[in-house]
Amino acid sequence: MTKEPSLPILYPMEGAAGRTGDWRTFYPVLDPEKCIKCNICWKYCPDTAIYPADREKDQPISYDYEYCKGCGICAEECPKQAITMVVEGE
Amino acid sequence: MTVTQETKSMTGNDAASYAALYAKPDVIAAYPITPQTTIVEKLSQYVEDGILDAEFVIVESEHSALAACMGAAWSGVRTFTATSSQGLLYMAENVFWSGLGRLPIIMPVVNRCIAPGWNIWPDFQDSMAFRDAGWIQMYTKNNQEVFDTVLQSFRITESKDIALPSMPCLDGFVISHTTAQVDLPTAEDSFEFVGPYDDPIIELDVNNPWAYGAMTGPEQYGKNRRDLMEAMERAKTKIVEIHKEFGERFGRTYGNGLVEQYGDDVADITVMALGTIADETEEAIDRLKEEGFSVNALRVRTFRPFPEEDIVNFAKKNGKLFVIDRSVSFGHDGQLRIEVESVLKRNNVDTPVAGKIMGIGGEDVPYSKIMDIVKKELKE
């Protein structure tokens, strides 16, 4: 059997940097009443940590807190100020 | 039954170009530097004339030349470039990237002095500087061997159990620009010996994406390097095998492929050298023997991997080794001598070793000079 070389290769993996949710100081909290399901926050999340809203199903956005780094872009960009950044532990 | 070959006059560089032409690389990168330039010029002619179906990338630096070859290697195709001296130094990080990264690339190095001052004549300072980079290094002694070695290099490098790039070396001007007779096999027979590169060592694949060379920790990194060391070890056997097969097919051999003996098995003094100095040494040995001296020679053809066993076995039988280096590791000694002494010591062989650094800056080393220093050594 031919020995294949041990190459410096890595494969795609969710959580390549670990549970990045642990990086947070603040975490985003949505007021679902205020969510107009525009998905602007979904668009601007660098970590794809927001599940998009679904207008047809009348479903607001939601978070993957496993990987949300708490950057606060979503809260800043929300046209309805529907998201608040809360200190971890509160 | 060996194949038919046609005897043609050509320079060492032409011989390298022929071997590349016959191996049919898909991507060739080209950047000029004396005394390598005519290798890539010839290839550009073959491509333009439609004889060679390859993408010819005329890059803006040597760093990019090797980078382009690396891109091609990552894409699973056969690839080739050539360089010398300053150019080899300029692409230094990519030389290491390719070697340590196990990328199959063939890159003849036409040996030329390193500046300052500007000097286009041969010595081995350039390729010696990269003996740590994980490349197969072989030193040729004449134009014929250039063709043979470049062709063999494709087979060695592209073997999945080796996967190490190759740097076949040839003396600048003495080989590269000197015309000599070369027995050239046909393109078909040559390509048949190399074979198509249809089972690539690495190939990017959208259906199975990988990231090459991303952040790596000590464990994975160490594992890759140890694997490389093992591949180098295996390369000794592989080189001998392929060399033997080549000999059966094309009727030419150079010792066992790793080292080449000249003269008797046993003598009072053995001259060791690389490249054309070793070729001159053959003439020196003949004449010294006529004068009644007990001398033989052992040319080191393959420098990386270092043919420890072959050198040790030969040294055991002989009275003294005299190593001629055409380069020097400043602060210590000539690299060939250092490595010869090291393998003798670790195998408890007490054959004395002497040596001399010659040919630096392209200084001519004719057989008469070699005879003089050998005689001097024998007197002491």
Place this chain on the structure above:
Amino acid sequence: MPVTQKDLLKVSKPAILKGHFACAGCGSALAFRHAIGSVSEEVVVVVPASCASVYQGSGEGVAFNVPTVNTAFAASDAVASGISRALKQKGKSDLKVVVWGGDGSAADIGIATEIGACDRQENILHVMYSNNVYGNTGGQRSGDTMIGARTTTTPKGNTTPRKMVPFIMMANNARYVATASAAYLEDFVEKFQKAVSMEGFKFIQIDISCPPNWRADSAHSVKISRKAVQTGIWPLFEWDRETNTVVISRPSRKYEVKENRDPITDWTSLQGRFRGITEEELKNLAADTERQWNFIRKFM
């Protein structure tokens, strides 16, 4: 083809997986997500030493879900050239080859390589994401650092004007050159899509926020990029070699007229790297910004 947010939502295969190594609020990761996401089934990404080399992976796996080749700092465009040529030999030219690197490589150490690939008209797209510093190494001045920016090697404020790489690529006969912003992702992806559909050397520079090196609030990442456009600091435009004409992109149109621009301090005040910027520096920064607009205007 105009790109809308709906198009961004339609991505079949994510280009970058969750849990990557980018800093919180990284504009580069955001840009990668949508641009590479739009071609995720048919792309090869070439990454020179840059933040992307780091945010990609950690040693056990990588966040990039597309074939990725990491290269030495200056080598990316030459490697991409080799890949593009090899794919051509293999009859796989439909695969898009994209260099994804920072300003360190594209403006400085890799510029000869980049111009070389451009000059050879290699069929690759180079996306230069710029945070105007060598980000990975802690924020040293690069060729793309603007006047007034405090960096670790220009602690009292950079004095040299920005090396406008898009202009360099225009002068070197690229096929298509554009600027973009992480605040206007549809505009960026539209330009990206346009570029990858063309033959030849394409170049896009995208302004992306870098909260750590800019000493800015990560929450303001998109806002700062938006302000860069609204203050005229970062003009969004496209240039096509066939027409040799610059078209100002819609988000920037209003700000072509100096008087319509928001005061530069709207942008600088959000970033700690401009703390202490003097009136003199602000004037010089404004003048250099106008220099860029003047260059663009020559092609309009």
